[in-house]
Amino acid sequence: ETGVTQSPTHLIKTRGQQVTLRCSSQSGHNTVSWYQQALGQGPQFIFQYYREEENGRGNFPPRFSGLQFPNYSSELNVNALELDDSALYLCASSRRGVGSTDTQYFGPGTRLTVL
């Protein structure tokens, strides 16, 4: 157990809808990263949040957006869902700071299915 929690566990949406996924970071961590893992592939970096601001982004369109809250929890929002957005969405938390190796610890993921 990493202490990183995600909700919901599973979600089914239809094409064109919007979805919000949630992540609670491990105690003492101040940075949250989001990854998308399509079936049979390794996780792909979406973006990272630190001090409530986006701080690094992968090759994902603007319809993927996020938030980080003062308690360091985070949301991933995806607008105008496409069939290819079907994937396991992973949240990872870490602690950025002097003396920290900022190792990322992952939550269990949210399985999103777009029909």
Place this chain on the structure above:
Amino acid sequence: DAKTTQPPSMDCAEGRAANLPCNHSTISGNEYVYWYRQIHSQGPQYIIHGLKNNETNEMASLIITEDRKSSTLILPHATLRDTAVYYCIVRAGGISNFGNEKLTFGTGTRLTIIP
């Protein structure tokens, strides 16, 4: 981040040591070697990381060659629960890397522990 090369699959007998190799010939001086594993559709689990010296924790040992161009993850007494995809990732760390902490996953090594 430097690219890594891993064999696509390996088998290991239960109770024996599992040795998983990783090549990272373009690694830079400030880049760490991280190992994660992912058990079927769960979130990746952090195993161990190192910079130059060999490292050991309760899960595994990491052996890094002197030129740092390759490494080996060792699971000393493999059990059936160690069956998973193992990812070797090279990533810069420290203050100079703030804002660039993403993990770049490849396809990993699928390790199967044989009873």
